[in-house]
Amino acid sequence: MRTLAVIALKGGSGKTTVAAHLALAAHLRGVAAMLVDVDPQASAHHILSARVGDGPDCLTSPGTKIMAAQFAAVGLKKDLLVIDTPAGVVEDVTEAIVLCDLAVMVVRPTLIDIAGLARTLAIVRRLGKPATVVVSQAPVAREGVEPPLVQRALKGLAYLEAPTAPVILRARTIYQTALETGRSAEEMSDRAAAREVAALWDYVAAAVALPQADAWPADPQADPAAAAPPPP
Numbered sequence: 001m002r003t004l005a006v007i008a009l010k011g012g013s014g015k016t017t018v019a020a021h022l023a024l025a026a027h028l029r030g031v032a033a034m035l036v037d038v039d040p041q042a043s044a045h046h047i048l049s050a051r052v053g054d055g056p057d058c059l060t061s062p063g064t065k066i067m068a069a070q071f072a073a074v075g076l077k078k079d080l081l082v083i084d085t086p087a088g089v090v091e092d093v094t095e096a097i098v099l100c101d102l103a104v105m106v107v108r109p110t111l112i113d114i115a116g117l118a119r120t121l122a123i124v125r126r127l128g129k130p131a132t133v134v135v136s137q138a139p140v141a142r143e144g145v146e147p148p149l150v151q152r153a154l155k156g157l158a159y160l161e162a163p164t165a166p167v168i169l170r171a172r173t174i175y176q177t178a179l180e181t182g183r184s185a186e187e188m189s190d191r192a193a194a195r196e197v198a199a200l201w202d203y204v205a206a207a208v209a210l211p212q213a214d215a216w217p218a219d220p221q222a223d224p225a226a227a228a229p230p231p232p
């Protein structure tokens with residue numbers, strides 16, 4: 001089993017959105033996934049409880065019991081455990097990093113958020129864990145050109161020598177509306193968001209060497225939009 005810790009000491013950076021989408025992406029590809037929600041607000045738990053039909057297992061846990069949740073996931077023969085962590089609680093974040101195979105740091109593309117990331121990055125480096133930084137809630141690139149906000153953010157990340165993921169999640173309402181019913185943006189009609197999530201999944205799954213899972217959707221004919229090439 002592989003474990004991902006989705007972390008950021010700053011609130012509202014997009015951790016729960018990323019954690020839920022990674023757990024759902026795994027589930028949709030036939031990878032047995034469990035999400036453990038360490039945040040007392042239990043947003044990820046509420047999101048996955050709203051899902052109709054089957055989905056990734058989800059349990060809530062205090063930060064001190066993440067290891068018990070990890071043992072439970074192994075006992076249930078899960079392939080993937082995703083830990084969604086609260087903002088600002090260094091102990092919980094540290095515990096999650098110690099137990100993970102990959103720390104997924106989520107950051108909005110503002111200099112204030114990136115300055116806040118430096119602290120999270122320092123903890124990850126001290127613990128010597130593989131890590132990736134996912135920029136989230138970024139304005140959309142126009143004709144392949146990143147908006148100045150994103151360009152500056154990427155420069156800030158380069159300055160910090162942050163291991164930045166090659167996939168940027170854009171600010172899209174579909175990420176909010178899909179999760180209201182426990183669904184992934186991959187299950188909705190906005191193909192741009194679906195492509196972002198699929199690319200993030202591919203990158204993260206490869207980074208933790210998850211065994212090859214089924215391609216999703218299994219039958220592209222079932223969703224012709226999914227099979228269409230990206231717009232020029």
Ligand SMILES: Nc1ncnc2c1ncn2[C@@H]1O[C@H](COP(=O)(O)OP(=O)(O)O)[C@@H](O)[C@H]1O
Pocket residue numbers: 008010011012013014015016017018043087136137138169170171172173175176
């Ligand atoms: N890529 C995105 N596009 C649009 N809204 C987003 C995106 N990611 C997160 N949000 C919204 O931003 C807010 C904070 O996101 P959330 O995932 O709960 O952050 P965190 O768990 O880090 O506090 C939520 O209202 C969420 O719906």
Ligand SMILES: [Mg+2]
Pocket residue numbers: 015016017039043085086
């Ligand atoms: Mg959250």
